Amino acid sequence: MAENKKPGFVDSVAKSQIWKSIFRTGIPVTRRQRMMGVLNNVFLHLHPVKLPKHAVKLKYTWCMGGLSFFLFLVLTISGILLMFYYRPTVEYAYTDIMDLSEQVPLGIMREIHRWGAHAMVIAVWLHMFRVFMTGSYKPPREFNWAVGVILLTLTLLLSFTGYLLPWDQLAIWAITVGSNMARATPFLGHEGPGASLLAIGDVNFVTMSSDIRFALLGGRFVGEGALLRFYVLHCVGLPFIVAILMAVHFWRVRKDGGISGPV
Amino acid sequence: MFDWLKEIINLLSTPSISFTLLAVIIPFVFPPTDWFEKWHRRLGLHHLWSIRGGWGLFGLITAFLVFGFFDENFGKILSKPDNVPIMMLIYFVFFFVWLSMHSAYANDARLARGEKVEEDYGPDEKVLVWPDLVYIELTALVLMTVFLIIWSVGLPAPLEEPANPSLSPNPAKAPWYFLGLQEMLVYFDPWLAGVIFPTFIIVGLMALPYIDDNPKASGYYSFANRRVSIFIFMFGFLALWIFLIVVGTFFRGPNWNFFGPFEEWSIAKVVPLTNVNLSEYVWVKLLRIGLPSHWLVRESVGIIMLLLYFGVIPVVLARGKLRGLVERLGPTSYALIIFLALAMVFLPIKMYLRWTINLKYIIAIPEAFFNI
């Protein structure tokens, strides 16, 4: 009974107007339906309809690119949720984070976000490693490789800016150490070579409160200003750029002849 | 018990020794030239990339970490929440290096036999994206989620004391993925280690496709066709990045002193860091006439040496060994490549100078924050 009832039911759903209006194609059983399924779906048509065989082999792709993208989405979602309970001010940043583990429902979002970030860094590195080992950066994909490298850098920056937000000793000192390097940027940092050349008369124009680090921190040291700036960069600025570049990256994958393979 | 073993490991993991070992081993593991190739085979290192070899390596790493966990000092470091990703990193890097080399060797063998590479199914062998690819992607994502959730439940994210600008923890470390840079900071001034080198790394990576003009082995794993580039990449990736991260995380304790994995991180530990500038070597130690007053004179030696390094070596090479390369690429990209390459090699050189003769700066012009 059940056996011939169920498929009947499934089919009827698949043939219903609602289903068709949404998915256009029925249950992707036939070849055509399968192709249409991919073509008609805004998400799926990131992919071509057909691929060379090796492209679906995990042994070849390691799926690292996909996972990097997925982790980016995970971080976006968990990040948005965390914003409900986190205030980027010197008074509350720390205690809010503390409360995530003490009382906030599903404060575990913080763990997911933090560990997800680490995982993403690793995934991105491995993705790059795979692309190198398969020589996939070679023509015609040079440019996309460059885009990838920028995305890698941005990933690190995203993680770096997020590192400050818990506003604990780990955070503030990691960022202090990190941002002090900016102090030594040639010409742009007040302790960088050449900075002293950018003086007119006795007036020095690259000083502790006018160099690139100052611009980054919004202050002479890591304080209220830095917290806010890093928060904005972390939640809006960098993700925005990353999103755009990812679009470019994926687009180019398709345009450069799909995933690389032996020619 | 095992104390003798721990002693040995502690000793071996001092940067000077461990880095040397790494630097020596890598060319034999990823042989760039025939000579190395020969020894690679002779030493049977190619078995590393066989299935059995893989398990061997895996067992080795695991054994070491497990052993480490039962040591109170190393255990303390390993079980720090923020160090867990690095352990994963170690495993993943190992596994994927192995996997890629494994497939590469397989492919090389096939090519040698005149067969097609594994990835090559010919142009008409196509697959529909739906359902296979979509399906495995979905599965992969689900598994990733599971992995992430388990990790999050099992390991609470760290939260230390409230930020306190007047009291820096000892040691104060950058996020783990920047510890490579922080390790470089030991040997170079911030403007180099923190700004110039990272820029070089990024630029170098982006330039890679334009530098590596070898058209072979695009789109499949292969070693034989790209020995040199893979060797250089491995050296940069493993020795100058991953290794430095591991050192920075596991082996750098209070006052940024080096601690062997099984050593206790005691704040009391004292290590003399009486570093000497090249100029002092020349003017003081050698000539015993005190430092010249003008910086140009004072640093002339260092400046000359660097000019020699970055100026003359390329020319010599261009004349000799790398003549072919120059002809293929033309002077500009050759210059770029050789410069990046020399810069990369400069890092280990400086490290060695520090370890051997406590050299602080080759050129030291603190007046202008210009120290190399």
Next chain:
Amino acid sequence: MNIEQEESGAASPIKRRRFFSWLTIGWISFSAAAGGFLTMIIRFLFPNVLFEPPQSFKVGFPGDFQINEVDERFKQSQAVWIVRTNDGIYALSTVCTHLGCTPNWLITDSKFKCPCHGSGFRKSGINFEGPAPRPLERYKITLAEDGQIIIDKSVKFQYEKGQWDSPEAFLTV
């Protein structure tokens, strides 16, 4: 259309038999998990603790309040009027029962008048003009060990439900 059917017919028998098992389990548990995750996100939106000022507070001794006067001292801080009549004290909410504006106490014509839509309430809190559907709410009012008046805003008493008769809605002094 019929082509499709044919093809599906061709493909189906293989499929049909194996259709259940893993695929079904897979999809059921997948949607269950996904559903669970969404539920959580909803749960996530409801905080477990609030950092608002405490709902119950002391306002001083009964003696501090004049008979037949509306005490507006706690309107700002606690949104409460404290009214003392000949036989006792009660605490009125300052939230208009119409749309939640804050009425003003007009001593001259002794009534609470809401600026938003002109609802008017008598001193007792009973609504007598304007759109307000029901009287102002009263809060729990009791005496503490030290003889001070405690007002607890977490407990409300509504006239239309006849709750004003409850002993805690009115402090007899």
Next chain:
Amino acid sequence: MDLKKEERYYQPDELHRWFGISSVLFLASIIIMFANDYIREWKGHQRAFREADVALTRANIESAAVDDAVKTELEAAVATAEAQLAADQSQLDELDSLKTVAEGEFYWANMNFMGTTADLDEARYLLEHGLTERHGEMEARKHFEEVTAKVKLFKLQSEGFQAEIDGYDAETTTLQARHKKASSEMNELLADLSVFERKLLLIDPEAMSMANRVANVMRDLPVLDFLAPSIKIQQIIVNDIRDDVNFAVVPKVDRCTSCHLGIDNTGFADAPQPYTTHPNLDLFIISASSHPMNEFGCTSCHAGRGRGTSFTSAGHMPADAEQAREWEEKYDWEPLAFWEEKMFPAQYSEAGCLKCHASEPTIRGAEKLTLGLTIMEKASCFGCHQIDRFDDWDRRGPNLALVSGKLTKEFAFKWIRNPRSFRHNTWMPAFFNQTNNSSAEDKRRTDTEIHAIVHYLFENSGDVQLPSTVRSGSVSRGQALFESVGCQGCHVIEPEPLAIETDLDRMFQRHGPNLIGMGSKATPEWVYTWIRDPQFYNPDSRMPNLRLTSREAADITAYLTGLTNDRFDGTAAPALNEDALADVAFKWLVKNASEVDAKSRVDEMDLNEQLLFVGKRSILHYGCFSCHNIPGFEDSKPIGTPLTLEGSKPTHNLDFGSVHEIEHTNYNWFEAKLTNPRIFDRDKVKPYDERLRMPNFNLSRTEVEAVTTALLGLAKSNVHADKMADGKMDDLIINRGMTIIKDYNCQGCHIINGQGGQIVDIIGDPNLSPPNLNTQGAKAKSDWLYKFFKSPTTIRPNLAVRMPTFPLADDQWNDIIRAFQFSAGATTTFETPHSSAGKTNSTFVGAYLASKDMGDCAKCHVMAGKNPTNARTDWAPDLALAKDRLRPEWIVDWLRDPQAIMPGTKMPQPFIPSKADVEFEGAEEYFPQAVIRMAGDDEALLESLRDYIYSVGEK
């Protein structure tokens, strides 16, 4: 299937299996994640507590059960009342129906009235408008009047109906009166029972209705537990006591009560933790106490991490290793990582008090803390360690400016080397032969240093004019005097250590040194001069002058110098080792001179110079000058680390050296340091002058614990001014005075604000002991007090013990007097003199009441120098002094009820005749007219008595 035809790569079933498995895992992990989030330590506690609460309530219901006899009786009453009610039912119904009609009418009338009043407001507005606008006022006024009329009408109507209704109500109530009464009595009886029963309904599922029971389960289910949870985090937010997050201070948030649920509920006194009631509800938690929970929170006193919701994350710290072990298995506890301000272990919890009670010399209810602070005063920790609390306190140790007049070099040497070999309980700490300087070679150095120090002291000592001889006194008389005049208010003579633990009272008793072995220490001449006039030898000594006659002084001298310490005299000081001296001198010099220079400098110096040099360096090094006044060191700076905020010093800034056997916490560090100040030098290789040099005070276990508590208390606090205990001017004034009082040990002899007066134990009879000064401020006139302090006069001739003369400056006296006044709430300094002059009548009545056959004051009170008739022990102050000495209104209070003011006083309540006493046949023979007239008016009588007392001794 044919993958190639299907254009696929993987076997579909493979994929399905993989997907199936991973989705199952997915589901599982989601469930785990949620469980992990839902299951919290505190929830378990709340469930458990609720059960306990149910049990308790049930028990209460048991105990609240009422006596059946009474109950049945009342029930009967109710029954009869109901019966009667039934009888009157018809009447009631009728009334009811009438009322309904009336109400209908009233509703109608009232509506009209309400409506028209609104119109009236409008009309008034229009009229006013018209008047201002100067037009249309005519119509407006007309309209206004119409409406007014209407309102009047409706008002009348509605009032009429209202009256009617009230009438019916009145009748009804009269009919129901009896029943009401009965039932209300019933409720009265069952009042508290019903309270408990209502509570039980709320918390006990078994007592609940089905629906409630379901809800009771539902409300705490996962996911749904945001709707109306019964199990939820309790938190107290304290806005004016703040937590420091370095960049800012944030209001305290304490969630302790999420688990400590019985804290304010007396019913849980002996429940297990965490449900136990707070041990001291009079002072804490409840809103009637001085520290209500909602205003102070928990961590303000106990420290810890208030936001913590688990045993570990709240920062609990165990009292000892034993408890630690217990916690580990019970709550798998571990010391909270990354949080400095951990909870004070139970034994130190008083440390929290100091935060707000900063300037109080003795903090009531915090005895251990007070003891700790007192020890810090005695041992004068503030000499070497800067502590705000003790800023500008003067040096505690004896003044050494004239030391050569008091001691022999021999004694000084032996004393410095090991003070306790001479006096087992001295406050002079031991610097030498400690764990880090006891090796033979160290001894060689230290002995030399001591020699040098002694030399320096005696070289720089001035001379003091001592009498060549002292008249010989009698030891026995001396001892008698010593034990009677009041020396024992501050001094003891304890040859051997006693096995008693230190407490505040003992500190009062041992304010001055234990006077054993005086004979071996000082010459009779010195002792004699000293006790006659301490300030003669040492101008800034705090020892008061007992105004001893030369003879008394001689006797006491004889007694004291008779006490010798032979064991101490037996040992001899080693001779000075000159090579060693040269070495030490060289070692000091070479620190800031080249080897060669140092060498030559040493050679240039002769022995004397070397001694002086080394002496000076040693005194500097060991910081002798921080307790003793030593010529040449008048303005040397303290040598120790400041302790003002020691309590909040990060633990990693405390150097534990190689001491690993103790848990690394600040209090463990303090305890270890105080027990053996040199312990953290263990296994260290340091040059001598870099070693730890804090001397050893040989503190007992209790003392160490007390001082540790005090140290923990010296922490930074973010308390708003009006939460501080000394926020008000009065407190500051009292504290200032009390500090001096404590410093000069007035409480050695007197009970002041309920503390001190130990000398009673020695004298035995309270009536022969110094007076209790509890209400002194209200009692004595300020100007009299001042005169008395400056030159004490005999008030109680029967006392052998004397009020000594204290070397205090005027402002100090004023502080003391003001402290007396403010703590007694009588703050006027100047007052119009009260006198009995012209009050002949009242004085006469008073005299009568005081007369022999009435009060007979003269029985105990000295009357203008005329001694009382009673035994000496019962003597009381001379009433002639009263007018200068006592506040008139105090006398009245005193006479009204002496016991109320001074419990246990011998003063009886004077006889005050009431009306009844004088209303009997022939009262006139007994009582004078005036008395009969005034009888019953107690106040007047008391005042008359007071007036009489004022007249005593007037001519």
